[in-house]
Amino acid sequence: MEQREPIAPHDDADVQLMLRFQQGEVGAFQQLFQKYSPSVVNFAGHFLGNRARAEEIAQEVFLQVYRWQTRYEAKAKFSTWLFKIAHNHCLNEVRKGEYRVSIESIGPQEDADGDERERQLPDTRSSKGEDVLAAKQAARRIEKILQRVPETQRTALMLSRLEGMSYQEVAEVLGVTEKAVKSLVFRATQSLKDGLKDIVNPYDL
């Protein structure tokens, strides 16, 4: 795998915002919060499978950013630094084990037979309404599979797919090599493919 040059932090506009905040400009911090808080909530929400906890985690992440006002050093892109904090908070939350993952809290409501009906999804859709329903059911299954994937694989896949990060940026977040990220994303995708094989490979069943 081709190794690229590390991203120059000072070329990042968000790093400049953080440095302005360091100089005492609170408005710069507000801009960063407005820009990134939805992404952090989204990341934590899919990571934990719980919207309420995701919001609490996102608040803690930005409180930590605020506390770092005087100590911040521009060593990486702001987004990679921020998601490193978010990833660590999510890991701590999972390891606490103080709550049960409730997929329902972020996805559409399902009844007890939901799983079985999801497995009987038709490959061809008769109407747009059915397509929407099938997509929601598939999304719910993806969320469930995601919770079973190891945390590092989950973060690698989510940052790559949901936040559009390159493998190099994901590697910076996780503190691993790009080659390791390639492997993590591959294995996470394989887990998803295996869990959704009745949809993605309907003729193999």
Added chain:
Amino acid sequence: MTCEKIREELVAYQDGELAEQDQKYVAAHLSTCSVCTQEAAALARVEKMFGSLERVTPSPNFAANFWQRLEHERQPQPENRFAQWWRELRESMTNWHLTPALVGVASVLIFFAALSQRPERTSPTPGPDSSIMKKPETVAKPAMSKESTVPAEVMEKSDLFIDYTVITDLDKFARLEEIAAIDLSTEQPVEVAEAEVPKEVLEDPGFFAQYQILQQLERLKNFDAVLASPSQNDEETQG
């Protein structure tokens, strides 16, 4: 590269994360291998489904809650009980009402500190190479006279010697009543040659009692200089 190896590269290939030559190699393989092409299509469907996941969006009051929480954190935290006790103690220490009591306590402490730090009157026996041997004999004489009053057991154990002087001092305190009972009127007045005492001191008798002490202190002030100067005995031995 085998099909199995190619399949491990398919996700990175679809993400455009392979090196340029590897991208070309995988593309060439897919154009000839139907099994790997089918696998690539399945992965693409997974990617598409994952990409269409609904975003978890913050609730409407999320931002307001955050700024409220931040504001709460910026406010000083309430004191715990120990911190409160310590602050009150510090404040009371600066209160002028307690000043006389504090002065009294400080005086007692200074008195005991002065007692415990009294200079030792004796010095350990110097070794043959010690520079103390070169000191003038006149300075060593008082120590010699002291030795004659010290019991032999104490002299043998030098560590006891230091304590012995303290004990003898304490012994004096035990005889305080006896000393106080002495009728000073029967004692011969201290004769001081008028020529040695300045006129100002004689005019003011209040100073007279301290004059001799001041003279002693003046000698002590030059103590180091006296030690450093060669004595008559030294000059004789050298001559």
